[in-house]
Amino acid sequence: MTVHSDQGIQYQTKTWRQTLKKYHIFQSVSRRATCLDNAPMESFFHTMKAELYYGYHYQTKQELIKAMKGWIEYYNQDRIKHILKDKAPIEYRNLALEKVA
Template identity: 40%
Template sequence: MFEKNKARYGHRRVHRDLVTAGWRVAKKTVLALMRRLGLVCLVRRRRRYNSFKGQVGKTAQNLLARNFTATAPNRKWVTDVTEFGIAGRKLYLSPVMDLFDRQIVAYSVSDSPNLQLTNSSLQQALTTQRPGHGLLVHSDQGFQYQHNSWQALLTAAGATQSMSRKANCYDNAIIENFFGHLKEELFHHTTFTSADAFTTALADYINWYNNHRTSTTLKGLSPVQYRTQTLTA
């Protein structure tokens, strides 16, 4: 189970998946056996990209107010930008996450943290998910989200904009947590020789994250499993 999930699971997740599979085993036993076998989960190192450049456009109130739960899909989305150093160059990731099941519903990658990066991920999410009116989209106060092009996309979709307070990453903690897992479980312990190699691995990771990575918040299910089970119940 540890190897199947590419050394990204600690003893708690391994234990939960064993129990789900029908095993009767104590969490401390799993921890002891993993230590004996040298199965060490990857360790997180945090480094946050900051897109705030002052007030360059229109900002919005923090309507999300750290209420990171949603009762149905496409009610609350969160987004942000993070940076990677790949083979001597910078790459930037802009994902859109649905807080209903913590699924990454769209993302874009670029060598520049420009308007096209963020607008394309939002447009992709709007096109594939087709949310109705009443959607709340939350971000930080990065210059991309203050721009009228981003706000025009939201207005056309009937969505409401929400922004974190200035320099307060906890107001967007769930997407920050995703970035932490992504860098812990994929980026910091792999050497990528090209941008193409990284984007291929990133696509594989997001597919695994959405379809297979289990979470206690989602009752031990992956985002896709949680959405499917909840909507068919």
């Protein structure tokens, strides 16, 4: 698993790094002064928050995890994106792979 963050002081503490190491989580950080490194993931999480969470309270962690997994599957397999020529990400990737093969 990977966690991506900016270089904020809270992500540089010894406690934070030790916790990640304990759970075998790789830390990925943006390069200094390059906020665009993080932009694609911030956009993704903003979209997920807007479409999945806004105004809804999940009763349990398991309910939240199930909803997130379902939304990610929908996002990758069914949700069309104009920037991907009105295709879902999986369709667009498969078209690109066909051209390479």
